[in-house]
Amino acid sequence: MPKCNPKKFRSELANELRVLAEVMAREKLCLDTKPLREAEEECRDGSGEEWGYELNRLIFRLTDVKNPIPTNVVNVSLELSVKVSGVCLDDDHTGDPFNELEFNIVINGQHNNGGRVKKVMCSSHLDRDLPLSPGGVPRFMHPFYHFQHGGYNTWNTGYSYGAALILETPRIAHPPMDAILGVDFVLTNHFPTKILGFREDDDYSRILTSAQKRIWRPYVQSLASAWGAAPTVCDWPYIKLWPQLMP
Amino acid sequence: MATRYLYIDDDALDTLESFASRVKGTQDDFDIGVMRPSDFGHDVTRLFQILSEYDGIILDWRLDMIPDESGKYFSLRAGSLAQEIRTRQTEGVKEIPIVLWSTDPKLTRSYYGDTTSQDLFDRRHDKQEVIDNSQRVREELISLSEGYRKISASIDPDQGLLKTVFNLTDENLEAIPTSLDAHLFSNCRQAAHVYARLILERLISVPGPLISEELLAARLGIDKERSSAWTNLLELLSGETKYTGPFSDGWPRWWAFLVERKWWRSRSPKLPRLNTLAASDRVSKLREITGLENLIAAQPIKDFYSDRYRTICEFYRRPLDPIDGVIIDEKEPMPWQERRYLSIDAALTRRGVGQNIRPHPTETDRLDEIKQSRTQDAEV
Numbered sequence: 001m002p003k004c005n006p007k008k009f010r011s012e013l014a015n016e017l018r019v020l021a022e023v024m025a026r027e028k029l030c031l032d033t034k035p036l037r038e039a040e041e042e043c044r045d046g047s048g049e050e051w052g053y054e055l056n057r058l059i060f061r062l063t064d065v066k067n068p069i070p071t072n073v074v075n076v077s078l079e080l081s082v083k084v085s086g087v088c089l090d091d092d093h094t095g096d097p098f099n100e101l102e103f104n105i106v107i108n109g110q111h112n113n114g115g116r117v118k119k120v121m122c123s124s125h126l127d128r129d130l131p132l133s134p135g136g137v138p139r140f141m142h143p144f145y146h147f148q149h150g151g152y153n154t155w156n157t158g159y160s161y162g163a164a165l166i167l168e169t170p171r172i173a174h175p176p177m178d179a180i181l182g183v184d185f186v187l188t189n190h191f192p193t194k195i196l197g198f199r200e201d202d203d204y205s206r207i208l209t210s211a212q213k214r215i216w217r218p219y220v221q222s223l224a225s226a227w228g229a230a231p232t233v234c235d236w237p238y239i240k241l242w243p244q245l246m247p
Numbered sequence: 248m249a250t251r252y253l254y255i256d257d258d259a260l261d262t263l264e265s266f267a268s269r270v271k272g273t274q275d276d277f278d279i280g281v282m283r284p285s286d287f288g289h290d291v292t293r294l295f296q297i298l299s300e301y302d303g304i305i306l307d308w309r310l311d312m313i314p315d316e317s318g319k320y321f322s323l324r325a326g327s328l329a330q331e332i333r334t335r336q337t338e339g340v341k342e343i344p345i346v347l348w349s350t351d352p353k354l355t356r357s358y359y360g361d362t363t364s365q366d367l368f369d370r371r372h373d374k375q376e377v378i379d380n381s382q383r384v385r386e387e388l389i390s391l392s393e394g395y396r397k398i399s400a401s402i403d404p405d406q407g408l409l410k411t412v413f414n415l416t417d418e419n420l421e422a423i424p425t426s427l428d429a430h431l432f433s434n435c436r437q438a439a440h441v442y443a444r445l446i447l448e449r450l451i452s453v454p455g456p457l458i459s460e461e462l463l464a465a466r467l468g469i470d471k472e473r474s475s476a477w478t479n480l481l482e483l484l485s486g487e488t489k490y491t492g493p494f495s496d497g498w499p500r501w502w503a504f505l506v507e508r509k510w511w512r513s514r515s516p517k518l519p520r521l522n523t524l525a526a527s528d529r530v531s532k533l534r535e536i537t538g539l540e541n542l543i544a545a546q547p548i549k550d551f552y553s554d555r556y557r558t559i560c561e562f563y564r565r566p567l568d569p570i571d572g573v574i575i576d577e578k579e580p581m582p583w584q585e586r587r588y589l590s591i592d593a594a595l596t597r598r599g600v601g602q603n604i605r606p607h608p609t610e611t612d613r614l615d616e617i618k619q620s621r622t623q624d625a626e627v
Contacts, residue, residue: 021582028609031574032586041424056520057557059569061613074620075591075613077570081523108570110551112620117551 009088010051014044016207017053020180023204027195029187030060039082039179052085052100055179062107062190073109073120080105080186082179089214094222095236097215098176101128101145105186124149126177143173144240145219173242175219180211250389251278253298254348255328256307257314257321258283266348266374269381270388277385279305285315289322291331299341302392304332306368308349325349329367333440342399342439344369344391348377369443390497394447397493399439407436413492415502422504424456426582446493454558455584457490457500465556465566466506467533468526468544476541483537484510526554526566547571548590560590562599573610575599591617 021036035058043053062076083102089095103126111120129144148171177185187196198204222236256263260283267279280301287294298304306325314320323331329345336342347368365371369391377384401412408431410420423431431445454462460481464471471477488505489495512518514536521529530544545566547554556566561575572588580586589599594606595618606614 031607031609032569034585037424037426037582041421044425045421054520057522057555057569063612063616072620074617075570079570108553110617117549117621119551119553 004088004090006046006049006051006088010043010046013051014040016180016210017043019203019207020183023198023201024183027198029191029195030058032059036179049087050085050099051088053083053179055080055082055182057081058179058183060186060190064190064192065109068109070111070113070120073111076107076109078105078107078186078190080179080182082177082182084178091213094218096176097218098128098178101126101176103127103177103182122149126174127171128176142171143242145174145176146171147174148172175216178211178215180207181215184208249276249278250302250392251280251300252303252305252346252388252392253301254279254281254305255284255294255310256281256348257310257312258307259313266377269378270385272381272385274385277389283315284310284321285317285319289319291323291328295332295335295340298332298343301343303344303346303388303395305346305348305388308347326367333367333438336440337438342395344388344395344440344443346388346391347371348374350374366444369440369447387497390494391443393496394493395439395443398442398446402436402439402442404436406432406434408432408442412442413490419502419505419509422456422502424583427456430581430583443493447498449581449584451494451498451500453580453584454503454587455581456503458503458506460499460501461559461564463501463506465545465559466503466521468521468524468529468554468556468566469533470543470545473543474541476539479539480533480537480542483539522555522557522568524555526556549592552590558585558588560593561587561604562589562593562602565590573606573614576605576607595621 017036017040021033021040024030024036025033035056039053039055043051046052057079058081060078060080062078065073065076068076081102081104083100084098085100086096086098089097104123105125106121106123109120111118124147126145126147129142129146148168150166150168175181184199187199199208218236219241222238222241224238226238226242254263254267260281263281263283267281271277271279282297287297306328308325310321310328311324312320325347329347332340332345345368347370349371350373370387372384372387398408398412401409403409410423410432413420413423415422427450431442450457458466460471463481464477467480469477469480474480484506485501487510488501490500490502507521511521518532524532526544530542533542534540545554545556548560548563548565548567548571552571553568554566555568558567558569558572559565560567560572567588567590569586569588572590573594574586575589577587589604589606591614593599594610594614599605
């Protein structure tokens with residue numbers, strides 16, 4: 001049972017999203033921050049003991065794309081979409097911070113091929129496994145939170161992928177991410193380090209630290225418990241997070 | 248009762264009357280009285296007494312160019328007179344809209360260079376527009392007056408503008424973003440013309456919580472010109488989503504939040520957000536939900552553009568996915584406003600320059616890269 005004040009929790013989270021929007025606009029990393037503003041409003045308008053929001057296609061323009069295939073691809077844009085919800089929890093909670101997560105990255109581009117411009121695309125997503133029925137066994141052993149290539153954004157496009165083979169596997173363990181962590185993931189993977197100095201500014205570092213503590217600390221603590229280095233009470237069995245770990 | 252405007256210009260009376268009769272048309276719900284400055288004796292105090300009988304005022308920019316029969320020139324230009332009107336309105340004189348009618352050459356030297364003067368007028372019409380588009384001008388004038396009446400009736404001396412001005416149910420008030428709420432309903436009473444300007448310039452005229460019919464069609468993925476059932480669809484969703492606040496009759500708008508949340512996603516909890524779906528999928532769902540078969544999905548501007556539309560190209564006025572556009576160069580948006588876009592191909596061919604629609608400076612490098620890529624490919 002959460003001891004925190006849910007309204008205060010949602011308000012603080014909404015404020016963090018607002019700060020994120022302001023930083024993105026100020027640093028000109030993302031000129032159209034409307035999706036963040038809408039997520040902020042949705043988070044603030046929540047009720048009861050839960051929080052939640054949907055970040056809907058936040059678009060980043062990628063200009064420093066290394067070694068793409070096809071080689072002459074231009075107008076590359078990355079869309080981040082995150083739908084997430086959870087229970088408003090105390091700072092010292094040790095369980096799964098989310099009830100629900102849909103996290104998708106879609107990268108679009110245009111490829112000039114013999115005078116014709118064609119769309120090209122790749123996508124990946126961070127999955128949160130759906131709960132199994134009692135006694136149920138997953139088809140493949142995969143981590144509770146995992147990144148994988150492809151997904152419905154890839155399957156339903158009808159694009160031609162040439163000689164590329166795209167499979168759902170492997171499913172790679174990754175800590176859960178909300179919109180704040182997701183944006184930082186995008187920035188640190190797709191933008192040159194030299195323009196990311198703002199990550200040390202007070203406003204951005206404060207919201208990122210808050211998100212990492214709220215979301216990654218229980219995840220890391222759970223994993224650490226596999227080797228005994230964890231709080232006495234850990235609500236999140238590490239074997240669920242990383243089933244490849246030997247007990 | 249007819250809406251009455253007073254048109255003041257220093258030009259010949261028959262010229263003024265020709266403009267007035269053009270806009271008045273044959274309607275009984277609208278009337279324009281005309282005056283030259285000499286008709287109120289060049290006396291601003293007397294003008295205010297006359298103005299109390301009217302629901303709006305129209306001014307020519309240069310009231311000091313043509314003398315009266317005695318050779319006397321009016322001492323004020325429209326900007327100064329409008330400022331005096333606004334000042335008196337804050338002191339209790341009935342608040343009415345002020346509209347500017349003028350020709351471009353007159354405005355070029357002094358009006359365009361002074362944004363403080365521009366802030367005084369609710370609307371500006373070029374005199375050629377008054378002749379060519381008189382019905383639209385009339386609709387706007389009537390809507391402005393009616394909007395002012397609504398706003399004035401919704402101002403509480405202690406609380407400022409009341410949220411009832413938007414005619415939203417308590418449940419639907421969440422359609423108003425927090426940032427806009429803080430701006431409009433700040434418990435600090437302001438003059439009606441201040442609220443009017445906020446609502447018309449910063450809420451209605453720019454996409455944000457309110458969207459135009461064009462943008463609504465784009466969000467729904469519909470080619471409204473080719474969809475014979477478009478009007479039927481508008482009727483279906485307007486009951487729950489149409490904006491009925493100030494200026495709504497002159498500038499029809501819809502609450503974007505209510506379209507998405509109250510109308511679209513209430514049809515089924517499994518329906519995803521509109522702009523995650525291709526236009527053809529949106530239209531397919533709409534046909535299913537509404538039973539309206541004659542809805543046609545909008546085609547993208549170029550065949551290699553995406554059809555997950557969220558906005559429109561400001562030049563072509565056609566649906567656009569932001570990934571295929573560049574942000575246009577304009578004043579930084581307020582937190583509740585949305586960016587506006589030009590399609591990449593419109594930007595590359597410099598369309599819209601004549602209408603002052605230009606790519607944002609930060610988009611230049613991206614456009615250069617795309618242009619270079621297409622040029623290189625053509626050379627190969």
